[in-house]
Amino acid sequence: MSKIAVLGTGTVGDTIGSKLVELGHEVMMGSRTAGNEKALAFVAKHNGKAGAGTFAEAAAFGEMIFNCTKGVSSVEVLQSAGAENINGKILIDVANPLDFSKGMPPSLSFVNTHSLGEEIQNTFPEVKVVKALNTMWCGIMVHPAMIGGGDHHTFISGNDAGAKETVKGLLQTFGWNEKNIIDLGDITSARGTEMYLPLWLRIFGATQSGAFNIKIVQ
Amino acid sequence: MSKIAVLGTGTVGDTIGSKLVELGHEVMMGSRTAGNEKALAFVAKHNGKAGAGTFAEAAAFGEMIFNCTKGVSSVEVLQSAGAENINGKILIDVANPLDFSKGMPPSLSFVNTHSLGEEIQNTFPEVKVVKALNTMWCGIMVHPAMIGGGDHHTFISGNDAGAKETVKGLLQTFGWNEKNIIDLGDITSARGTEMYLPLWLRIFGATQSGAFNIKIVQ
Numbered sequence: 231m232s233k234i235a236v237l238g239t240g241t242v243g244d245t246i247g248s249k250l251v252e253l254g255h256e257v258m259m260g261s262r263t264a265g266n267e268k269a270l271a272f273v274a275k276h277n278g279k280a281g282a283g284t285f286a287e288a289a290a291f292g293e294m295i296f297n298c299t300k301g302v303s304s305v306e307v308l309q310s311a312g313a314e315n316i317n318g319k320i321l322i323d324v325a326n327p328l329d330f331s332k333g334m335p336p337s338l339s340f341v342n343t344h345s346l347g348e349e350i351q352n353t354f355p356e357v358k359v360v361k362a363l364n365t366m367w368c369g370i371m372v373h374p375a376m377i378g379g380g381d382h383h384t385f386i387s388g389n390d391a392g393a394k395e396t397v398k399g400l401l402q403t404f405g406w407n408e409k410n411i412i413d414l415g416d417i418t419s420a421r422g423t424e425m426y427l428p429l430w431l432r433i434f435g436a437t438q439s440g441a442f443n444i445k446i447v448q
Numbered sequence: 449m450s451k452i453a454v455l456g457t458g459t460v461g462d463t464i465g466s467k468l469v470e471l472g473h474e475v476m477m478g479s480r481t482a483g484n485e486k487a488l489a490f491v492a493k494h495n496g497k498a499g500a501g502t503f504a505e506a507a508a509f510g511e512m513i514f515n516c517t518k519g520v521s522s523v524e525v526l527q528s529a530g531a532e533n534i535n536g537k538i539l540i541d542v543a544n545p546l547d548f549s550k551g552m553p554p555s556l557s558f559v560n561t562h563s564l565g566e567e568i569q570n571t572f573p574e575v576k577v578v579k580a581l582n583t584m585w586c587g588i589m590v591h592p593a594m595i596g597g598g599d600h601h602t603f604i605s606g607n608d609a610g611a612k613e614t615v616k617g618l619l620q621t622f623g624w625n626e627k628n629i630i631d632l633g634d635i636t637s638a639r640g641t642e643m644y645l646p647l648w649l650r651i652f653g654a655t656q657s658g659a660f661n662i663k664i665v666q
Contacts, residue, residue, distance in 0.1 A: 337560035341643075343550065378665035385650075414650045422650035425559075425643045432603075432632045432640035433664060444662040446651060447596035 231255050235292025237285055237307060239268035242324060242368040243298035249372035250296075251276045253403055260288025260311065289315035294322070294396075301327035301346045302339055305353055317356040320393045322400075323347050323420070324363045324371070326427050335431045338424060347387060347420030358393035361420035362386045362401065365430065367440040374405045374443075382445040385412050387419040412446070449473050453510025455503055455525060457486035460542060460586040461516035467590035468514075469494045471621055478506025478529065507533035512540070512614075519545035519564045520557055523571055535574040538611045540618075541565050541638070542581045542589070544645050553649045556642060565605060565638030576611035579638035580604045580619065583648065585658040592623045592661075600663040603630050605637040630664070 236247040237260040250257045258281040259269045269282035281291070289295055289311035299307045304325050308316060327339035327346040340346055347361035363371040363384055374380040384406060388394045398411050414422060434440050454465040455478040468475045476499040477487045487500035499509070507513055507529035517525045522543045526534060545557035545564040558564055565579035581589040581602055592598040602624060606612045616629050632640060652658050 332561065335639075338643075341559045342555040342646075382663075382665040385647075412651065412654055414654050419650045419653075421553075422647035425556075425645075426647040427643075428560075429603075429640035429644040432637045433630065435637075436630055436632050437664070437666070439666065442664050442666045445600075445665045446655070446660050447600040447663045448655070448657065448660045 233258070233291055233293045235260055235288040235295045236298055237288060237295060237311065238298035238300075238325075239266055239272065240298065240300070242371075243296070244268070244272055245368040245372055246296055246298055246324065247272060247280060248276070249404060251280050257281070258283055258288040258291040260285040262307075262310070285311040286315055292319065294320045294400075297321055297323045297325050297350070299325055301325040302329055304346060305349055308350060308354060313354055313356070316354060318358075320358045320360060320390075320396055321350065321354075322363075322397055323350055323359055323361045326364050326424055328427065335428065335435075338427065340421075341425060342421070345418070345420040345424045347417050347424070351389065351417045358388065358390040359417055360386055360388035360390070360393050360397045361417065361423060362397055365423050365426055366443045369441065370443050372404050374410070377441060377443060378445065380405060380407060381410065382443040383410050383412055384443075385414050385419075385423050387414045387417050387423065389416050451476070451509055451511045453478055453506040453513045454516055455506060455513060455529065456516035456518070457484055457490065458516065458518070460589075461514070462486070462490055463586040463590055464514055464516055464542070465490060465498065466494070467622060469498050475499070476501055476506040476509040478503040480525075480528070503529040504533055510537065512538045512618075515539055515541045515543050515568070517543055519543040520547055522564060523567055526568060526572060531572055531574070534572060536576075538576045538578060538608075538614055539568065539572075540581075540615055541568055541577055541579045544582050544642055546645065553646065553653075556645065558639075559643060560639070563636070563638040563642045565635050565642070569607065569635045576606065576608040577635055578604055578606035578608070578611050578615045579635065579641060580615055583641050583644055584661045587659065588661050590622050592628070595659060595661060596663065598623060598625060599628065600661040601628050601630055602661075603632050603637075603641050605632045605635050605641065607634050
């Protein structure tokens with residue numbers, strides 16, 4: 231079991247954090263201010279089996295870090311967490327750079343020759359960034375068997391082979407079958423999974439349900 | 449059976465054109481110059497059951513038009529085909545705006561708040577543009593049963609409900625089951641299917657095969 235920081239108090243952070251607690255990990259939820267209401271509710275829900283703190287406190291606590299913050303502010307959040315608290319660690323980047331400021335559906339802040347995953351990696355070269363799980367609703371991230379008997383796919387991208395192996399192992403404890411975890415390559419391949427989001431949003435619109443994922447049929 | 453123009457002499461045009469001939473349609477392949485070698489080879493292959501001409505000749509011939517040209521030059525091609533030859537007709541846009549000029553993997557010429565499908569629709573307001581089939585290798589477009597018993601998905605986008613129904617019917621003659629054709633909405637939803645291409649390219653890179661498609665698992 232590991233000490234894991236979950237940065238972000240939204241539904242994604244709460245869902246992933248709860249799963250990690252359920253799996254027996256020590257979890258600290260990080261937020262902008264120490265007294266964040268959602269973070270305190272998360273702690274209360276887990277009867278003291280989880281903690282809460284500032285982004286910096288959570289990052290310092292975690293041996294591994296989940297970035298579950300809004301993609302447009304993730305780099306700023308990580309800067310406030312402090313490079314000294316995240317360097318050398320695995321950072322699982324679940325966020326998407328969705329920009330709602332130009333109306334619906336949202337645009338992506340990074341496209342084509344750039345991605346949020348790369349922006350984080352470039353900003354913090356000593357962090358082992360692994361992009362993962364960002365192509366689905368969070369309920370499915372931690373419970374893939376919820377749909378299709380779990381036989382659908384998730385992707386990982388990152389520059390550090392060892393870090394990707396660790397994340398693959400963690401995803402398997404979430405219920406993912408190893409054969410359903412596709413390693414797309416280095417962190418530049420995060421462009422692919424992030425740019426899938428506009429299609430995800432359109433499928434969500436057409437089917438009126440976010441409880442879906444894609445399966446690669448060969 | 450219909451008279452159908454296939455604009456573009458690449459693998460996509462050849463594959464779709466051949467399927468249309470096989471289904472008994474009258475097909476004319478359009479290219480920049482009347483004597484295009486690939487177009488003449490296409491005609492020869494089909495023993496005179498298909499024709500070839502300029503973009504304008506093919507467009508004038510077709511009651512329905514497939515755009516199988518390279519996405520970065522599609523608008524220019526359609527302009528050379530002539531608005532008078534395409535207005536009022538259904539144009540099935542299979543192309544993706546892949547820009548290889550900035551290196552590999554290619555970028556998209558249109559992203560976020562724009563797409564090739566919309567660019568064509570905006571340039572030719574009287575054409576019934578239906579974006580379709582652009583999320584897979586052409587072999588699967590016309591033979592979905594090649595993988596997974598045909599149980600995977602394709603998408604359509606367009607402003608004209610009647611045109612989308614017609615295209616849905618045509619796709620069913622290609623072998624697509626009606627329930628596997630997802631109507632994503634108006635032509636702005638082409639942003640979703642076009643922006644999926646970077647992920648398609650990364651999956652292709654990881655699996656070393658283009659013979660795949662995605663299935664929406666719910």
